[in-house]
Amino acid sequence: MARSKLWLDYRPVPAFPACLRRVTAALRSPLGQTAHRELLQGIFALSGIEAVDAAADPCRLLLQETDETGEGFRLTAEGPGWTLSGSGAGLLYGVFSLLEQVACSKPLQERSSAPRYPLRMLDHWDNGDGSIERGYAGRSFFFADGRLLLSARTTEYARLLASCGLNGCCINNVNVKGAALGLLTGEQDAALDALSRTLDAYHVGLWISVSFAAPMEQGGLPTADPQDPAVQRWWRNTVDRLYRAVPLLRGFLVKADSEGRPGPHSYGRSQAEGANLLARALQPYGGMLLWRCFVYNCAQDWRDPQTDRARAQCDAFLPLDGAFDNNVLLQVKNGPMDFQIREPVSPLLGRLQHTNTILEFQLTQEYTGQQQHVCCLLDMLREVLDFPFPDGSVAERISAVCAVSNTGDDENWCGHDLAAANLYGFGRLCWDPSAEVSSILRDWSHLTFGLSKSVTAAVTEIQLRSRRVYERYTAPLGLGWLCAPGHHYGPSPEGYEYDRWGTYHRATHLAIGVERGPGGSGFASQYPPPLDALYGSPDTCPEELLLFFHRLPFAHRLRDGRTLLQTIYDDHFEGYEEAEALEALWHSLRGAVPEAVFQRVCVRFREQLRSAREWRDVINSWLYRLTLIPDEKGRQIWL
Numbered sequence: 001m002a003r004s005k006l007w008l009d010y011r012p013v014p015a016f017p018a019c020l021r022r023v024t025a026a027l028r029s030p031l032g033q034t035a036h037r038e039l040l041q042g043i044f045a046l047s048g049i050e051a052v053d054a055a056a057d058p059c060r061l062l063l064q065e066t067d068e069t070g071e072g073f074r075l076t077a078e079g080p081g082w083t084l085s086g087s088g089a090g091l092l093y094g095v096f097s098l099l100e101q102v103a104c105s106k107p108l109q110e111r112s113s114a115p116r117y118p119l120r121m122l123d124h125w126d127n128g129d130g131s132i133e134r135g136y137a138g139r140s141f142f143f144a145d146g147r148l149l150l151s152a153r154t155t156e157y158a159r160l161l162a163s164c165g166l167n168g169c170c171i172n173n174v175n176v177k178g179a180a181l182g183l184l185t186g187e188q189d190a191a192l193d194a195l196s197r198t199l200d201a202y203h204v205g206l207w208i209s210v211s212f213a214a215p216m217e218q219g220g221l222p223t224a225d226p227q228d229p230a231v232q233r234w235w236r237n238t239v240d241r242l243y244r245a246v247p248l249l250r251g252f253l254v255k256a257d258s259e260g261r262p263g264p265h266s267y268g269r270s271q272a273e274g275a276n277l278l279a280r281a282l283q284p285y286g287g288m289l290l291w292r293c294f295v296y297n298c299a300q301d302w303r304d305p306q307t308d309r310a311r312a313q314c315d316a317f318l319p320l321d322g323a324f325d326n327n328v329l330l331q332v333k334n335g336p337m338d339f340q341i342r343e344p345v346s347p348l349l350g351r352l353q354h355t356n357t358i359l360e361f362q363l364t365q366e367y368t369g370q371q372q373h374v375c376c377l378l379d380m381l382r383e384v385l386d387f388p389f390p391d392g393s394v395a396e397r398i399s400a401v402c403a404v405s406n407t408g409d410d411e412n413w414c415g416h417d418l419a420a421a422n423l424y425g426f427g428r429l430c431w432d433p434s435a436e437v438s439s440i441l442r443d444w445s446h447l448t449f450g451l452s453k454s455v456t457a458a459v460t461e462i463q464l465r466s467r468r469v470y471e472r473y474t475a476p477l478g479l480g481w482l483c484a485p486g487h488h489y490g491p492s493p494e495g496y497e498y499d500r501w502g503t504y505h506r507a508t509h510l511a512i513g514v515e516r517g518p519g520g521s522g523f524a525s526q527y528p529p530p531l532d533a534l535y536g537s538p539d540t541c542p543e544e545l546l547l548f549f550h551r552l553p554f555a556h557r558l559r560d561g562r563t564l565l566q567t568i569y570d571d572h573f574e575g576y577e578e579a580e581a582l583e584a585l586w587h588s589l590r591g592a593v594p595e596a597v598f599q600r601v602c603v604r605f606r607e608q609l610r611s612a613r614e615w616r617d618v619i620n621s622w623l624y625r626l627t628l629i630p631d632e633k634g635r636q637i638w639l
């Protein structure tokens, strides 16, 4: 079956603007040419007519490449005609935006638009052997059998990224292993260079993940100590060679001192000393270093009540604020733990004052249904971006945004057809963090399924309700980590309880949760006032995060008068019923969306309901067996 073009599958629209039938262009760069080609192809797909070049006709579109270097564009009316102007990159984004307006049947309007962040990227957790860590959409399209791949799909991928405003990708797993280690040794230089050029044709920059221990693993040195002159020389020489061979490379991404990865702590050095070592090697080439803050003790003793994993990132990085070189971006996950369906925003994002940060979000649905469950993550991203720290929202405080990609070589790219909205919407929110999620979803539905009002309404409703539904049957009141260890799919409430990962609920027959207020680990006090007090007390803590921050008795009353336990029972019973309602909404679309897509999503809904039922029954039975308190409404709980 042909590969899906996702939201780029333009089809003829009823009211195609007459002035777009004539196009004239004044271009200077290869990117400008790409923009022109995309425009002509798009016009043909949307109108069925080849645009003619008619410079003299006032009713025409002029594509005007300007000298500026930014990525923004302007669309201006000139009598009956229009001019789209910008740099080559600006024109490319402007063309995709214009085609999108037409495909969504929106009238042309004068406007200027520029991205909020200079770097908007996807991180792939692809391994050299073609597998993808936490990948739910097939195998890698960057690697197979230890080799880098370059195919038509690479260009399609770059187009997809550019069309939703993204401009970078890191192609390999932050857990660098196997053949991916060879990305630094020179054997892949020619292939990397070719890949970087293919991506660059759509203004997508290439990044690679590297191992902090590379001087030992590939260089044969006895140490990777950042203060060792031989290590510094090794990185300089390696980067020099790499940039001679791959001049378009944008930089490195590093996971150090994290989940068994090597890092500067092994040598008694700080995260800043480690990061600056690589940053200084990259600096002469304008290269950037993305240094992850996902540093915590993953060999914790569950008996130890003092260590709280949620605290780890602020504890490690706040004392180093200002110590990182200018070409370092600290990469901070959206929450303090690890991509759960509900977490508070990481306090680190609100505390660093003198260090550039890149927000890391997870599109691949590791903890959010693994692209078997529909789970639209865009509201969550908006919540993070909007989160009001006292000296500015997250959107105002960060310098860049990235997300772990949800793509693979499946014909529909993301495994679940509805998960493509997460990819598209991520790009739109990186461009404009104030964009309305519902309008992004409507656009995505129009572009994917056409202009039918009933299809748009149903698809948008499914997407908008899906996160809360998933949350209700998997993570009540902010309680995460009830999933099965290892693969993280399905319920296993005691699965992580006696393990080393620091993810405990410590449930007894009386109470549940880890206290993170002033009487507990003090994590809440890592937030600046007044957020510290807000989260620090169960009386003011937002209820959706109550069990993230507090240990509470099952008899604790919530604001609506229900007990904690009854609320958890209700969430599981009702969450399952709501999942059934989402499936019914999808079933109402039979015949209105392509049959193959309809069937694929039906299969996913069947699995979602099976799994949601399992979540409901396992969690409810577990809590009933602990507390012996029945459901007030007498619904079935299994003994």
Ligand code: GCV
Pocket: 125, 133, 134, 173, 174, 175, 255, 259, 294, 338, 366
């Ligand atoms: C790439 C979680 C995932 C790991 C992932 C890690 C990370 O722990 O389960 O697969 O490793 O996050 O973000 O580095």
